[in-house]
Amino acid sequence: MSTIKTIACLIALICAVPVLAQEKDRVVSGQVRLRSEVDGRGVLNDETVLVHQIRSRIRATLKPLQNISIVAEVQDSRWWGQSDPSLGRGTLDANSEGFDMHQAWAQIDSVLGVPINLRAGRQEMTYGNERLIGVSNWSNTGRSFDAARFMYASESLNLDLFASRIAASTLGPTESQNFYGLWGTVKSGKELTVDLFGLRDDNTTEITRGVDTGLAVLERYTAGTFVRMNFDPIDVELEGAIQTGNVASNDSAVRKKINAFMASITAGVTLLADTKTRLYLLGTVLSGDGGTGAGDEVAENFSTLFGTNHRFYGQLDYVPDLGGTLGLVDLSAGITSTPLKNLRVVLEGHQLKPQRVIDSTFGTEVDLTMFWRQSTAFELSGGVGVFMPGPVLTTRLNGDDTRFWVYISGQFDL
Template sequence: MKKLRILILLVLGGMSASIQAQELDVNLQVRPRFEYRNGYKTLLPEGQKGTSQISQRSRLNFNYKQEDLTVKLTLQNTRTWGDVVPAATADKNGVAVFEAWAQYNFTQKWSARMGRQVLSYDNQRILGEQDWGQQAQSHDALTVSYHTETQKLDLGGAYNSTAENVLQTPYTVNTYKTLQYAWYHNQFNTELGLSFLLLNTGYEYANPDAKLLVDYKQTFGPYLTYKNNKIDSNFWLYGQTGKSNDLQVSAWNAAANFGYQITESFKAGLGYEFLSGKASNDGSTVIKSFNPIFGTNHGFNGYMDYFYVGNHLNNIGLQDAFLKLNYNINKWQFALIPHVFLSAADVVTPLPQSAKLDSYLGTEIDATFGYNFKKDITVSGGYSQMFGSKTLEFIKTGDADHTNNWAWLMISVNPRIFSWKK
């Protein structure tokens, strides 16, 4: 720590001879998390046992500001305890650059940011940081922003390649080849806000003649919020169109949430979300299943991640009706969230039986707690249980009669280790 401080001061000392008005903030995050997985993400197969592990995120954040220029660098390592031997000469995952961007403010309203950055908007249903995942999510992009007190406009884009090639080379990374988006937000007053997102993603593929092509899919729609001292509500409606792997896309997603502050400590809410899907006996080539793409999907449709967290894509869709109960007292936060899941499209068994199954998929109960142990230390944890149906067993396999549950405990330590201003 002392050597790090000396190094930073030497660098700043060399810079300060010609540059004034500088700020530097350095902070650290260490976040280990224990998980017991016994039917997590999918029903536990018959005869199999669950497992436990501890994962950890370690981050070092540098935030530097000089007049109209802001620079951020975030280095991170993610690991599972024990994934290398104690005397290992190298780490399995190494140190990755999570964020590395520079932002220049042309005026008080206009700015541009380039580099590795987080794209996070509204409730993060379509574009989010995915902070629950130890690795989280960031993009190599350029963003131009226009921000006033009541209006915000962000225009962004990205173009990806596997390396500095000199000939056309297939893009083999499992993500988009190109991305463009526009996000506009208008805060009408202290209570009412409206956003609109338009996202265009291009994915490369090879046609039967091995010619490299890019198909573009558009995701678009409004996000409406209304909030006052008692009411906290939101609504969104997103459509999806375009093409994917030479197939037409036609899908949509809608949701409504209503929360009410009953007392200073107790808040209750209810919500419903519909993500379109495709019937299992639908023979058309049209993609009718909505894909949240880059959303923070762990925060939706149950914490056991049965749906849309690297799974349930191009499937029967989902209906999610849920209740949220939150209770906060002193340094403690408690939440209880029961979900009832149903399919959005018909679930039909294969021929020759071709029987239509019940749309009910199951009920999940999520219970969580948080405790602000000290200024820079928080402790959180939870327990979830899935009561799956025979229909869920059909689409995911596994044993619905088995006890399918998940528990976790996480400690997050976030100290500021250096702060300097001149």
């Protein structure tokens, strides 16, 4: 079915909801985001390239009963020209890839009369500052999970228990990838908020040879905390997590013990309250692997799981992915301000080093980003970043030339 036909069917379905659902209980919304990038990072291509992307979403929210909500959101994400050139040079291709059901879930509030909500289906999930679980909104597709969640919320305590099947090769799989977690948030006024969490992700594919035959390829456990303290004009954030378990690189390899960690501290001070001008310093460590030889029995590389990495480690997105198993030390400083009513400006710099290589660097990055929101229905943003490669990435990037990246984006919320 073509993208246009699918969207038309969704709209028709919404309009066909029985009269028992009053108009105020049916909401149709949408979003269109266009983004153009001048990409001189040397990752997509050795030469500077011009990239245009578009993401369109239509969302329907229904409330057939006071305590029941149903959400369906379709999405089309593509780059310009992502069509079959044999069909009118792409202009007649109605079946090109990029269309998907981004969200489709139902929620029951106050299950059995207790303050616990149950949500099941395909849904976005975000926790804390999105370092480990986030929607990855910068991505042209965004992230969603096929999951079931039990959610409890009060003035001082939030608890989320979830189970998600990430990937499965068949309808009734004997092998699958799964993600489970318990995330709690304790609030003590405006001054202190503490998150505590325990997570498990796995790949139940069995190893087929060697001493680990019959065991799962991946069983990983992550436990940690995220603390926010606000004592105007000073604010502090502390994060820490450890990872344990077992992992094999494939279904024929020997499993390694997982022993990894993450730690981060951010300290900020509001210099001018009127313009929300804030200066901050940040230090983050992601552990790296100390050895990759045949005798290495421990995997020490910390996984950021399903985090929104773009917001943490520099706008050019070199690390942690290009860092491989070397880990990361990110020493950063930045300033944010709202000099005009609808304009927010962010200037930040990153010194990026591998955690496992002494006296070497991935590189230095400086980013300037601006956001202008004319109204609740439209936001214009743009940014520029430069990256000076260090010795570790010089080979990967075929030289030590300064790299750059520029973007402009418009988002329309309907």
